[in-house]
Amino acid sequence: MAKALCDLQFKLSTPKRKRGCRNNTQLIPSGNFPTPRELVSLNDKTLNQRCNLGYRASNILRLAQQIQNGTLKLSAFEENYDLQSTEELYRKLLSIKGFGPFACANVMMCIGFYQKIPVDTETIKHLKEVHGMKFPTKRATTVQIYDKYEPFQCLAYWMERVDYYEKRFGKLSELPPSNYGNVTGSYIGPRDSEGKVEE
Secondary structure: OHHHHHHHHHHHHOOOOOOOOOOOOOOOOOOOOOOHHHHHOOOHHHHHHHHOOOOHHHHHHHHHHHHHOOOOOHHHHHHOOOHHHHHHHHHHHHOOOOOOHHHHHHHHHHOOOOOOOOOOHHHHHHHHHHHOOOOOOHHHHHHHHHHHHOOOHHHHHHHHHHHHHHHHHOOHHHOOHHHHHHHOOOOOOOEOOOOOEOO
8 A cells, every 4th residue: 555655646746748748757755655635636436446445545535634624633643642641642543534443553653652553464473473372362462462561562563573574584674675575464474385375
């Protein structure tokens, strides 16, 4: 999805060519993701077709519209909370349509609150591979393992994942882009000579 959003950013910053004219387009260095203003210029169908977002397209556009028209102030999420009010921040983020526990934990991490771990199938896989757990449950297991690092649970989790992948693939900062797929969700585990995942 990140690549699709980056491609969209480039497409939106590229002037349309007239027939027969040479395109001298240069990428405008404005970041990796489209701004709310750029997003509200799209409709659900276009965003979904371009980024394959499914039902999320309308939620993303609604969020962009709320930010653009000022009914949702992003600065309020960064300025009005401290370590003692992270649960309040988490609940406020959960109240935004389309935000579940995974999205909220990621947003909190991005604005400097590391108490919540974004738990998905990758997290469960990590708990099995690194911690040897047979049937980890999402929330209870992450609390059991990472709460000792409070208030940096998410950072401890990510550093553990980086360490795990670097032991398998080498230093991530030196990994060529062609190998990025090896350290993402597309990497399921060791594969046999036919490319099937080994159990």
